[in-house]
Amino acid sequence: MLDASISLDPAFTVAPVNRRTFGTFVEHLGRCVYEGIYEPGHPTADEDGFRGDVLALTRELGTTVVRYPGGNFVSGYRWEDGVGPVAERPTRLDLAWRSLEPNEVGLDEFVRWARKAGVEPMMAVNLGTRGVQEALDVLEYANHPGGTALSDRRVANGSPQPHAIRVWCLGNEMDGPWQTGHKTAAEYGRLAAETARAMRQLQPDLELVACGSSGSQMPTFGAWESTVLAECYDLVDFVSLHAYYEEGDDVASFLASAVDMDRFVDAVVATADAVGAQVRSRKRLQLSFDEWNVWYLSSWQEESAAGLEWRRAPRLLEDTYTVTDAVVVGNLLVSLLRHSDRVTSACLAQLVNVIAPIRCEPGGPAWRQTTFHPFALTAALAKGDVLRTEVRSPEQPTARYGDVPVVDAVATHDPGSGDVALLAVNRSLDEPVRLDVDLRSFGPLTVAGTHLLSDPDRRATNTRDDPDRVHPRPVEVTTDGGHAVVTLPPVSWLAVRLAAG
Numbered sequence: 001m002l003d004a005s006i007s008l009d010p011a012f013t014v015a016p017v018n019r020r021t022f023g024t025f026v027e028h029l030g031r032c033v034y035e036g037i038y039e040p041g042h043p044t045a046d047e048d049g050f051r052g053d054v055l056a057l058t059r060e061l062g063t064t065v066v067r068y069p070g071g072n073f074v075s076g077y078r079w080e081d082g083v084g085p086v087a088e089r090p091t092r093l094d095l096a097w098r099s100l101e102p103n104e105v106g107l108d109e110f111v112r113w114a115r116k117a118g119v120e121p122m123m124a125v126n127l128g129t130r131g132v133q134e135a136l137d138v139l140e141y142a143n144h145p146g147g148t149a150l151s152d153r154r155v156a157n158g159s160p161q162p163h164a165i166r167v168w169c170l171g172n173e174m175d176g177p178w179q180t181g182h183k184t185a186a187e188y189g190r191l192a193a194e195t196a197r198a199m200r201q202l203q204p205d206l207e208l209v210a211c212g213s214s215g216s217q218m219p220t221f222g223a224w225e226s227t228v229l230a231e232c233y234d235l236v237d238f239v240s241l242h243a244y245y246e247e248g249d250d251v252a253s254f255l256a257s258a259v260d261m262d263r264f265v266d267a268v269v270a271t272a273d274a275v276g277a278q279v280r281s282r283k284r285l286q287l288s289f290d291e292w293n294v295w296y297l298s299s300w301q302e303e304s305a306a307g308l309e310w311r312r313a314p315r316l317l318e319d320t321y322t323v324t325d326a327v328v329v330g331n332l333l334v335s336l337l338r339h340s341d342r343v344t345s346a347c348l349a350q351l352v353n354v355i356a357p358i359r360c361e362p363g364g365p366a367w368r369q370t371t372f373h374p375f376a377l378t379a380a381l382a383k384g385d386v387l388r389t390e391v392r393s394p395e396q397p398t399a400r401y402g403d404v405p406v407v408d409a410v411a412t413h414d415p416g417s418g419d420v421a422l423l424a425v426n427r428s429l430d431e432p433v434r435l436d437v438d439l440r441s442f443g444p445l446t447v448a449g450t451h452l453l454s455d456p457d458r459r460a461t462n463t464r465d466d467p468d469r470v471h472p473r474p475v476e477v478t479t480d481g482g483h484a485v486v487t488l489p490p491v492s493w494l495a496v497r498l499a500a501g
């Protein structure tokens with residue numbers, strides 16, 4: 001048994017919890033849209049063809065903002081194909097995922113779905129094969145009240161009210177050679193700046209996201225951010241970050257993925273602030289971590305290298321998540337919350353079927369993957385202010401990140417209700433940890449809810465036949481003299497709610 005401890009104090013805060021930290025992502029990819037959010041004819045489908053069971057799980061997940069329509073998909077997308085009478089919409093080749101895109105769901109349908117789900121839509125524009133004019137066109141179609149050719153088309157298509165979409169991504173992963181129309185940093189920086197300037201001429205209060213590197217492992221990482229932001233720093237609000245992790249040979253490194261996320265965020269903050277100083281800006285750029293997750297990317301690379309047939313809604317990237325994956329996802333949320341002063345928007349990629357917390361079958365059930373649970377509980381419990389959470393923990397070696405703390409944690413405090421939420425992980429493969437949390441700086445607190453995700457088989461999963469095999473269970477938390485004490489089993493994620501009084 002190892003020992004770790006945390007001292008919490010309501011006076012030491014990082015920033016308020018941003019509700020946009022709990023974003024997700026719906027891309028036209030595999031079965032995320034078709035047979036995912038949309039399946040007319042499914043027993044639970046509503047009048048618009050949206051699956052009721054998936055909508056219910058989306059609400060339960062507590063996601064707040066959903067990015068759309070891609071992803072790599074957006075870099076070849078013609079948004080006009082997806083509006084107007086469905087029968088007249090063209091089927092197109094989607095080069096990003098080598099699929100057939102029927103365009104039965106487009107902008108208007110997605111916004112309707114988002115309203116039903118109670119989430120904020122976050123749109124991406126195509127800066128791969130397209131440019132400033134098409135970005136202006138989709139913005140006018142979506143947000144202008146009426147009385148112009150494009151806004152009247154939206155009205156005629158059944159949406160009299162503007163969609164009022166505030167957050168727009170200026171392309172996607174434009175540094176990646178896999179991206180249709182990918183660009184150098186100088187080319188993209190200029191295009192992002194001119195697109196942002198033009199979009200703000202149409203609507204000044206937009207929140208715009210410039211593409212950062214598609215990963216910190218990219219050879220251009222750092223230089224890309226500097227060059228791009230030198231062009232567009234004062235024209236955008238966010239720079240994006242994307243990161244995916246998978247369990248390889250070294251499980252200890254995989255369990256420490258949040259260490260990499262911490263370092264990635266710190267590096268982008270440093271780069272953005274350096275550019276901010278160079279361009280003499282008073283603005284502090286925000287970070288949009290708008291793609292993050294566990295993704296068994298190497299399996300997909302093998303599968304796609306073998307060649308794919310052109311098909312509608314193929315089964316792509318349908319990773320089935322383990323307990324270990326869920327612990328890593330819970331830890332990545334700890335990292336995002338810890339950086340709430342700069343990471344003010346984040347999207348788990350993706351929402352349903354494609355590397356997703358929700359899975360479903362055509363004509364059949366929908367269920368929660370293991371990763372659903374830490375996301376839903378963190379979104380539900382993290383409220384008020386994020387507290388500076390210093391963990392005193394033993395360390396363990398990892399091949400990729402050196403020695404890392406066995407325990408990682410973050411806490412939030414809601415000044416209104418007085419509630420405290422603690423989110424913690426044990427990254428050890430074999431040692432339980434006794435965690436002591438010093439709460440003496442708060443008034444009286446009682447344990448109001450405990451949720452432990454752990455399993456004797458760290459590879460256990462949820463499946464269609466056994467959809468609740470893995471779920472959080474209550475755990476004993478003892479309180480004495482202003483301390484709360486709990487034992488974290490190996491490879492586990494914990495959430496505790498402490499209520500004032």
Ligand code: AHR
Nearest residue numbers: 027071072073172173349
């Ligand atoms: O989320 C899957 C893909 O990962 C996205 O389309 C792309 O942006 C990233 O490479």
